Amino acid sequence: MVTILGPLSSCGALLPLYSYRVPAGFPSPAADHLEQKISLDELLDLRAPHMYLVRIEGDSMIGAGIFCGDIAIVNRALEAEPGHIVIAAIDSEPVCKRLAKEHGQIVLKSENPKYPSRYILEGEGLQVCGVVTFSVRSHEKQA
Secondary structure, rough: OOOEEEEOOOOEEEEEEEEOOOOOOOOOOOOEEEEEEEHHHHHHOOOOOEEEEEEEEEOOOOOOOOOOOEEEEEEEOOOOOOOOOEEEEOEEHHHEEEEOOOOOOOOEOOOOOOOOEOOOOOOEEEEEEEEEEEEEOOOOOOO
C-alpha cells in the first residue's frame, strides 16, 4: 500500500559534496575536501512534472531496500518494464511491487517472502502509475 504525496518541483538548491569518503567508523574532518556543489535535482535526475512522491506503507518491499515510512520518488515518464519497481493500481488500490511477466501473464511481486506474488487476472483493472527510481529514508531518532 502507498500514500500518494504529490508532484515534485525543482528546488535548484546547491548542496556541498565532499570528495572525502565518510567511513562508518571513526569521524574525520572533511572541510578540506570540498569537491563541488551539486543539486539534489541533478543527483536524483528529477524532471518535474513527470516525478511525484509516495509514502510506502507496509513491509512487502524490504528485500529491495524499501521500508515502511520511506518516501519513493516515482517517474511516470519511464516506460515500466519487467524488473522495475513500480507504483501500480489494481482496481484503483495503489501498491508498490516489482513488475514481472510469467508465461505472458503480468505479475506484481513482493520483495518479502512473507507475501505471495500478485497475478493480474483477466478483468482486473491494472494501471502502472510510474517507476520507482529512488527511495528516501529518515535516519533521525524517532520519539
